[in-house]
Amino acid sequence: MDQETSYSNRHWLNVVIVLFLASLPILVIQVFHSSVYFESEIPPYLVFHNIAESFSIIVSMSIFGVGWFTYAQSKDSHTLFLGTACLGIALMDMMHMLGYTGMPDLLTPNSPNKSTQFWIIVRLFAAISFLVSAFVPNENGLFTRKRWILIVPGLVSIFTFIGVTYYPDLLPVTFSPEIGLTHFKRVSEFVIIFILVLALIAYRFRIPRFGWSHTKYYIYAFIFSIFSELVFAVYTTVFDIYNILGHIYKIVSFCLIYKGVFISSINSPYRKILETNEILSRSLVEKENLIREIYHRSNNTLQVIGSLIFLQAEAYPDSPEIKTVVYRIQDRIQAISLVHRLLFSGQDLSSVQIKQYISELSNYALQSNSNDSCKLSLKMEIEDRKLLFDVVIPIGLILSELLNNSVKYAFPEASSGNISISFYEGKDNRFHLIYSDDGVGMKEDYNFKSCSSLGIQLIQGIAENQLSGKVRFKTGSKFQCEIDFPNNIYKKRV
Structure with a gap:
């Protein structure tokens, strides 16, 4: 087995370990369902939900900030694309948080259906963005005028806010007090899972070109996103343990995306600078040694010339x-x-x-x-x-x-x-x-x-x-x- 194959096996062993860690909480809930399953009261759940969503919004905005403000130096189109997508995700996640049941009304009465409609749209937008990002190359300055890339997430956020807030009847019902999650909601979650799986596969093919270190955190993030959507497809109420677990998965996912963006836009350029500095330092030392050798040989040559002249004069x-x-x-x-x-x-x-x-x-x-x-x-x-x-x-x-x-x-x-x-x-x-x-x-x-x-x-x-x-x-x-x-x-x- 050659070294390249060994590295490949090691990488995918890490993926298997992440899959196991992501599935472990679900397995525990399933095995010990009667002991661990619960439905939270609205006030404590709202505290958790607001903290979880606020954290996700902050991380999304951080991803946007890193991608947007480092683009002039890094020319990393992939990071810029993910960053602007995360700006739209952050805005719509905020709408989802403010439209949640128990929160003050967001212009129109809040309801589980309202917050879930926000949720489905933002998760679908995120999954599609992750899939498209797999085909955006790194470091080629693809977006010469970066402000134009804000149009899509900006328009999606505006139309989502207007549609869910003022025209909810034009959108499919996602939650009903009588039946809970609707068929459309469950199917939508599986569609999102399918898109995330495609994104996971697409990122697999980025590894030979961009390297494992630049790609692994996105793959890990999509795994946690898939499990997040999976538990959101099976929860019975918006306050149960599956809902809580889904938000935890989401937080982990976006933290991993932030890690990948940070490595691409900040760690990697600094690492390249350090490597370049080391190369330049070695080259400088070699040049100094060469120049000193030239001085030494020039000195010796001059002494030899003087000696030859003196010997010639002896004649x-x-x-x-x-x-x-x-x-x-x-x-x-x-x-x-x-x-x-x-x-x-x-x-x-x-x-x-x-x-x-x-x-x-x-x-x-x-x-x-x-x-x-x-x-x-x-x-x-x-x-x-x-x-x-x-x-x-x-x-x-x-x-x-x-x-x-x-x-x-x-x-x-x-x-x-x-x-x-x-x-x-x-x-x-x-x-x-x-x-x-x-x-x-x-x-x-x-x-x-x-x-x-x-x-x-x-x-x-x-x-x-x-x-x-x-x-x-x-x-x-x-x-x-x-x-x-x-x-x-x-x-x-x-």
């Missing part, structure tokens, strides 16, 4: 120019590689702590280009904030060039020197990077625009083209470079 041991170029390339690679390493180790895949980055990059640059004859002191005033890696990499390349120039050229004869790096966001919504040293500086007439220095050209090109910034150099002693650029040139992408 020219007598060329200091090539060695200088190789060291500069390695410094630039390190400036980029450090960003990838920080991104890989951090939680944020888009941003880097600029203070940590500048600190590590500066220490690396000073150590790798150390000058034993000059002791350099580094002072930093960096805002502790995160910047997108699109901004950090250009800043790193610029600082790498500036630090290298300071170490190599700013202190040719000095025994010590000071380097200062400042980074902050100004009130003008621009970032400001200020680099300075107290070395020999630049000649007063030095032309930075037309200079042949690759480092200076890189600084100007990166600042102006990648950061859309402005560069200002100070000539004379104590070199200074100030760069300011917009704080919104790049957007977060990861």
